[in-house]
Amino acid sequence: MPPCFDNADAVTFRKREKLVALLGRTDTGKTSAFNIMTGLSQRIGNRISSTTQQCFSHSNFIDTPGFGDTRGGESSHLSLVDFFISLSSGIDILLYFVRFGAMNSTDLDLFVDIYKRILSIEAYSNSCLVVTDYSLPNLEQINIDDNEERKHLLKQLHENDKYSYVLNKFDNRVIFIDISPFDYRRREISKGVIEKFLASFQPTKRFNCQNLQDAYRLLRRTQEMETRCLDFKTEIDQLKTQNQHLTHLYEQQIRHCRDLEESYQRSTKQLEQVHEQTLLTIENNHMITIEEMKRQEYRIRNEVKQVRNQLEEIERDMERSLTFNVASYIPLINIITNIIELNTKRRITQRIRKTLHTKKKGS
Numbered sequence: 001m002p003p004c005f006d007n008a009d010a011v012t013f014r015k016r017e018k019l020v021a022l023l024g025r026t027d028t029g030k031t032s033a034f035n036i037m038t039g040l041s042q043r044i045g046n047r048i049s050s051t052t053q054q055c056f057s058h059s060n061f062i063d064t065p066g067f068g069d070t071r072g073g074e075s076s077h078l079s080l081v082d083f084f085i086s087l088s089s090g091i092d093i094l095l096y097f098v099r100f101g102a103m104n105s106t107d108l109d110l111f112v113d114i115y116k117r118i119l120s121i122e123a124y125s126n127s128c129l130v131v132t133d134y135s136l137p138n139l140e141q142i143n144i145d146d147n148e149e150r151k152h153l154l155k156q157l158h159e160n161d162k163y164s165y166v167l168n169k170f171d172n173r174v175i176f177i178d179i180s181p182f183d184y185r186r187r188e189i190s191k192g193v194i195e196k197f198l199a200s201f202q203p204t205k206r207f208n209c210q211n212l213q214d215a216y217r218l219l220r221r222t223q224e225m226e227t228r229c230l231d232f233k234t235e236i237d238q239l240k241t242q243n244q245h246l247t248h249l250y251e252q253q254i255r256h257c258r259d260l261e262e263s264y265q266r267s268t269k270q271l272e273q274v275h276e277q278t279l280l281t282i283e284n285n286h287m288i289t290i291e292e293m294k295r296q297e298y299r300i301r302n303e304v305k306q307v308r309n310q311l312e313e314i315e316r317d318m319e320r321s322l323t324f325n326v327a328s329y330i331p332l333i334n335i336i337t338n339i340i341e342l343n344t345k346r347r348i349t350q351r352i353r354k355t356l357h358t359k360k361k362g363s
């Protein structure tokens with residue numbers, strides 16, 4: 001028979017029957033139980049990941065996505081609560097699924113979280129614990145109330161903190177089933193166990209799904225936060241990529257800077273060397289110039305000396321020549337003097353003669 005409905009309006013249609021919701025962690029056997037109870041063959045999981053993605057109702061059973069399913073996250077919880085809220089008539093029985101021998105502290109945390117955060121503790125009185133994967137042979141006996149084996153097993157379970165906590169909340173309402181895909185008989189026994197329990201369990205009142213409004217708001221906010229977180233994550237990823245890019249650029253720039261610094265230092269060194277060489281050259285040139293000037297001065301001094309000597313020589317020569325001239329004129333002067341003397345003598349003689357002559361004439 002194909003499913004007649006998979007929405008809340010259709011579920012409320014069958015008000016006279018007990019409305020049963022199957023809850024629990026992913027992979028605990030909810031869909032398997034749903035299938036044997038409804039005769040449908042909804043896809044079941046593979047014990048690695050969940051298959052049920054949204055609430056699915058048929059007859060008076062509601063299969064739900066598993067809590068703690070990382071694929072759906074808060075959005076799958078939100079759709080579950082959304083679905084429950086839309087069940088205006090509420091839910092009669094909540095079957096909470098755990099696997100036999102596999103309840104650990106994470107499962108217990110999840111249980112507490114679901115009842116406190118989503119369903120509210122009022123839901124305890126409408127709930128029953130369904131332990132799946134019960135592989136021991138006494139499947140029928142273990143579900144009979146006064147059976148000694150059941151008493152013994154429950155005692156054992158109570159010794160385990162996790163089971164004990166759940167059983168106490170549910171007033172020891174617990175059934176054990178085994179919906180093995182390979183054992184038709186055990187599946188049938190399991191179906192009978194569930195039917196028997198549903199028929200016998202009479203909760204005092206329906207669990208009012210309207211109480212989930214707060215949870216809904218909370219989940220909606222959580223989902224918004226999840227979305228924002230995802231946005232942030234995307235932004236962070238982008239920033240990371242940008243950062244990597246910038247880091248790469250920065251490293252390139254650093255390398256470039258180092259190269260520049262090295263080349264600057266090389267250039268500075270070269271410049272210093274050139275400067276030193278220039279200074280040396282200037283100094284050398286200066287020394288050479290001073291030497292040269294000294295030599296020139298010396299040479300000029302010598303030349304001056306020579307000239308002076310020459311001058312002195314010339315002077316001496318001149319002096320000498322003057323003396324020589326004078327000396328050389330001496331004979332001439334003597335001669336001239338003699339001449340003059342002679343002339344004088346002659347004139348005197350002539351005068352005397354003249355005088356004498358005159359005298360002679362006068363006499």
Ligand SMILES: Nc1nc2c(ncn2[C@@H]2O[C@H](COP(=O)(O)OP(=O)(O)O)[C@@H](O)[C@H]2O)c(=O)[nH]1
Pocket residue numbers: 025026027028029030031032033043044045046047050051052066097132133134177178179180181
């Ligand atoms: N042997 C055994 N296998 C089970 C039982 N319940 C579930 N499984 C297997 O566990 C896997 C997950 O079951 P499913 O119904 O999809 O779990 P859901 O995620 O809670 O709906 C499937 O491979 C089932 O065949 C059980 O009681 N006994």
Ligand SMILES: [Mg+2]
Pocket residue numbers: 027030031032044045050051052064065066
């Ligand atoms: Mg499922």
